[in-house]
Amino acid sequence: MIRYLLDMSRSRKRLVSLAYDFVAIPLAIYMAMALRYGTMNLNITENLVYTAAITALVTSAAFIRLGLYRAVVRFMTERAFTSLMLGIAISALTLATSAFLLQAAVPRSSIIIYTFTAYMFLGVPRLFVRGMVAQLIKSNAEPVIIYGAGKQGMSLVHALSSSEFYRPVAFVDDSRKKQKTSIQGLKVWPSKQLDDLCDTYGVKKILLAVGKTNMQTRKHLIEELAERKLEILITPSFGDIISGRAKIEEVREVDIEDLLGRDCVAPNSTLLETSVRDKVVLITGAGGSIGSELCRQVLMKKPTKLVLLELNEFSLYSIEQELQATNEELKLSVPIVSILGSVQKQNRLETIFKTFNVQTIYHAAAYKHVPMVECNVVEGVRNNVFGSWYCAEAAITSGVERFILISTDKAVRPTNVMGASKRMAELVLQALSTRQTDTLFSMVRFGNVLDSSGSVVPRFRKQIKEGGPITVTHPDIIRYFMTIPEASQLVIQASAMAKGGDVFVLDMGEPVKIVSLAKKMIHLSGLTERTDINPNGDIEIQFTGLRPGEKLFEELLISEDVEGTEHPRIMTASEVHLNWPETHNLLNRLDKACHNFQVDKVISLLQEAPAAYDKQNDCTDWVLNEPNSL
Structure with missing residues (x-):
């Protein structure tokens, strides 16, 4: 009967309720x-019928x-029941008035x-239906345990x-004060009872609601839970909930950022705004990670104006649409200019x-995928070295105030063309700084960023989703990782x-072993993990060997001559370079x-x-190694 009522159209449901x-x-x-x-034997008069x-x-x-x-009805809130009480009060007043007038x-x-x-x-049937529907819905819902009985857990x-x-x-x-108490009808248990609870209720998922715990504590907790073969879901942060960017019930899978991230x-704020606020800012490679x-x-x-320069049409369109939506939503009123173009054309640059009176340039346009550049040496050098040079010369000619090159840890003692080309781009900017002082050139060097287009993380996610295997180049390979937002903020500062x-x-914090x-x-x-010891595991890890030009570990410094700055996570290095001639x-x-x-x-x-x-290794350039090449 409940199912029949639920499946009725809204108009029919209203007619049933009214009847x-x-x-x-x-x-x-x-x-x-x-x-x-x-x-029960009442004298029902005609006037009483009219009154009713x-x-x-x-x-x-x-x-x-x-x-x-x-x-x-199934989602009736306290406000709806308040309206019901008000309606009953009006009904009682109507009964009294009509009875008096009709005698x-x-x-x-x-x-x-x-x-x-x-x-x-009128009210109890509605409560009954709501309760029955809730039970009907919950009977098919997956049982979960909420880790964290604080405000966030209760809200969840x-x-x-x-x-x-x-x-x-x-x-x-883990709070002893909360254990053995009951919150919103759910008992609070210590973490040592987790395995027993999972067996009792058939739980395979844990919802993490630990509020404002620091990253290290959260990381330790997630690793501990993951060892129990439980899928971990995490609730949005309070900041996202308060700002409206997320709802408390919008739980998500734990990202690897939650494990590799840091506080x-x-x-x-002064450093963030110096090069940007009230400036015309241009970003090359605007559609990249x-x-x-x-x-x-x-x-x-x-900024006074934000100019996006990108070679890939779809990438430019995508970021422009996103930025325009943010612009309108937050009423920022920042003019956004989207320009298709290559950094290898100095005259156009x-x-x-000059047209937009650009004051600050963040030069992020580059080819960054190591094996791809190894196989396309000339174009990799053209884009990374000469693209940076032409862009820098255009900046000098146009009176740009600041020019910031986004570099990479692969530029330090490189073993591949990509890293060497990025180091060469650094040398060009250092030399141009000795030739003139009107445009301030600088470069910011960092390691891998999570979820970038060339990161292993999206590839591993895809391989897990497909049932494996996960491919790792070498069991000892190590990399530094940083989130894209943190890296970008530090670049601007x-x-x-x-x-x-x-x-x-x-x-970049502590290096991470890729196999881990x-x-x-x-x-x-x-x-x-499927191994020789555990042949019935789900996902196998296979080692494919180092790719051309790939290093076991990356460095951030060429020399040890490094100094701190006013920001605790930004250092400045003094390194050898050439003069301009x-x-x-x-x-x-x-x-x-x-x-x-x-x-x-x-x-x-x-x-x-x-x-x-x-x-x-030997050069793997496709054209060079083609038997028919000239």
Whole structure:
């Protein structure tokens, strides 16, 4: 019957509710008078019938006016029941008035009794339906345990009360004060009882609601839970909930950022705004992983104008749409200009910079995928070295105040063309800083960013989703990781401290073993690793060997000459570089070698530069190694 009612159309449900109320109100009057006289054998006069009919009509009209028939019974809130009480009060007043005017035999005491019988006939069925529907829904919902019985945990239980997906069965909390208590009908257990609770209720998922715990504590807790072969879901942060970006019930899978991340250092607002606020800011490679996040961060600081330069049309369209939506939603009123173009065309770059009076440039455009650049040496050098040079020369000609190169840890003692080309780009900017001082050049060097287009994390996620195997190049390979938002914020803050030719190095925290990362991602998915010891596991890890030009570990510094800055996670390094005549001569020779497609000569010139380029393997360039190549 409940299923039949739930499947009816909204208009039919309203008609059923209205018809029921129209019948229930006279029954409530009859019951009130029966209770008053102490007998069911009442003398029902014509005037009493008219009185009951008038009361039913007026009450139904009041309920319509109060919106009771618009309220979905299964989701009725306290506010709806308050409206119901108000409607019953109007009904009692109508009963008293109509009985007086029609001289119906309705004792005054029965009107008071009527308020209770009316609630019994009108309110209790609604409560009953709501309860039955909740039980019906919950019977198919997955049982979950909420870890954390604080405010966030209690809010989560309340939010999930009408969820079709999750049914909370217990709290787990490490606070002894909360243990053995009952919160919103759920008992609070210590964490040592977790395994028993999972067996008792058949729980396979844990909802993490630990509020403002620091990153280290959260990381330890997630790792501990993941070892139990439980899938871990996490609630949004209070900041996202308060700002409206997320709802408490919008639980998500634990991202690897929750394990590799670290406690954030509050950004220095002065440093964030110096190069951006009230400036015309241009970002090259605006559609890339780092470039797009730089766009988001810069937009929030209200530049005079934000210019996006991107070679890929779809990437440019995507970030433009997102930024325009943010612009309108937050009423920032920042003009956004989207320009398709390559950083390898200096004349066009000068035109753009002069037209929009650009003051700050974040140069994120580059080819960053190591194996891809190894197989396309000339284009990799053209984009990373000459693209940076032409962009920098255009900035000088156009009177740009600050130019910030987004560099990489692979530029330190590189073993691949990509790293060598990025180090060469650094040398170009350092040399240009000795040639002139009007434009402040600086570069910011950091390691891998999580979820970037070239990161292992998205690839591992895809491989896990497909059932494996996860492919890792080497069991001992190590990398530094940082979240994209943190890296972008630090880049903007570093640019404010530039004096000319600065090499800024970001504190990347502790290095991460990639095979350990793969294992953690398997556990976080509630799966197990398949090994010789555990042949029935879910996901296997396979080692494929180092790719051309790949290093076992990356470094951030060429020399040990490093100093701190006013930001605890930004350092500045003093490193060897060439003067401008030497750099210019090297660039001209490199340009000629690229033009003639002399790949070996290009690599030789990169080795000649003070980039400490240590070529590890034979060149894998596709064109060079094609048997039919000229």
